[in-house]
Amino acid sequence: MLTLGLDTATDVCAVALLDGDRVLFEATLDVPRSHGRRLAPLVAQAFEHTDRTPADLGLVAVSAGPGSYTGLRIGMSTAKGLALATGADVVAVPTLRALAATPGLDGPVAVFLPSRRGEVYAAVYDRGEPVREPSALALDAVADWLPADLAGLGGPGADRLADVRPDLARLGLRPSAVVVARLGRQRLRVSGADDVAALEPLYLKPVATS
Secondary structure (H helix, E strand, O other), rough: EEEEEEEEOOOOOEEEEEEOOOOEEEEEEOOHHHHHHHHHOOOOOOOHHHHHHHHEEEEEEEEEOOOOOHHHHHHHHHHHHHHHHHOOOEEEHHHHHHOOOOOOOOOOOOEEEEEOOEEEEEEEEOOEEEEEEEEEEEEEHHHHHOOOOOEEEEEEHHHHOOOOOOOOOOOOOOOHHHHHHHHHHHHHHOOOOOOOOOOOOOOOOOOOOO
16 A cells, blocks of 8 residues: 655654555655645655655555644645545554654653743653653653653653653654654554544644634
């Protein structure tokens, strides 16, 4: 099955195209506040460079949040538009779950994304299973929230936590559209496709409106 993975939840804009488990195309751009003009060209390049077309898609897997409100909206609207246009299934993959999907880690891993000043999004996973569900936390609440038994911590928000559990290994966890695509395929097998019309990003906090 041809699977398109999209991850725009952070400053990274990432696209991957997989045929089964084989990676046909992967592109990752770390250019903040540019997803609106970068994502569509990357998706077009994925098909152009692999001689595939959107009509070949079986699944679109998208990083669903938490993360940047604007980035999540861009990724989600792109995924839904492709699914509606092609008939492909769409599956939302929790962003923190994708960050924690690093092979070879033994034990629970805490993953973090930056939120507003003085806050982070956080979760703890052990071999893909949630130990602490995704939450929005103040920085001074993280130490008490973490379980005692951890293998390490990481993610784009971990640099805000230099003084939290200095005994733990700091893991270089980075967003990956390949991981999103593979997790999306797993979730499709287990739970089926998401409802395109009802699908919304996982914000964790109210979206500010003007």
